[in-house]
Amino acid sequence: MSISVTTWSLEQTSPDDLRPAAAPPGEVRIARAEVPSAEFSRFLYTAVGDDVSWRDRLSLTREQWQETIAAPGVETWVAYERGTPAGYIELAAQDGATVEIVYFGLIPAFRGRRIGGHLLSYGVARAWDLAERWPGTEPTKRVWLHTCSKDGPHAMDNYLRRGFRLFDTKIEEES
Incomplete structure (x- = not known):
């Protein structure tokens, strides 16, 4: 049985487009994972993406994963709540002065606590x-x-509230 999956592409074209969310209550800090680690990256990827069917990187070898996250212009930023990883965002510089948000999300236990917008x-x-x-x-x-x-039910709303604009929509059948 196949299901219809809609993919939306969104963008900002100026730093002035960003509409920041307020910081969440409690002790939340965000830090760059400055030492690329395939193991830590895989942990974040599976912890955040398992329940929303992220699968595209699961077939990568450790070496392929390491090469991907250690490439120039790739950064991983991790949100921690009282020392525990809560979610992450992975950025990748591309040609043409473009940066893609490759992955973004929260571990399920941390969703709904205003950490995602922050x-x-x-x-x-x-x-x-x-x-x-x-x-x-x-x-x-x-x-x-x-x-x-x-993706999660609040993902699109979060992107729109942060100032992203829709530029493309695709619908595909997945089995």
């Missing part, structure tokens, strides 16, 4: 200033992402 705001701001941390990278002119109908 993490997305922080990550988007880091996408806009990515060139400052990667010499030779062009200043960012566009930040984009895609989300789909399998």
Whole structure:
């Protein structure tokens, strides 16, 4: 049996597009995972994406995973609540002064606590200033992402509230 999956592509074309969320209550901090670790990245990916059917990276070998996250212009930012990983955002610089939000999400136990808007705001701001941390990278002119109908029920609303605009929609059948 196949199901219809809608994928939406969204973008910001100026740092002024970002509408930051307020910081959540409690002790939440966001830090860059400065040492690329395939094991930690896989943990975040599966912890966040398992219940929303993230599968595209599961077939990667450890070496392929490491190569992906250690590439120049790739950054992982992790939200922690009182020392426990709560979610992450992975950024990747692309040609044409573009930064893609490759992955973003929260571990299920941390959803619904206003951490997602804060993490997305922080990550988007880091996408806009990515060139400052990667010499030779062009200043960012566009930040984009895609989300789909399998993602969490609040994903699209969060992106729109942070100032992203829809630029493409695709519907595909998945078995």
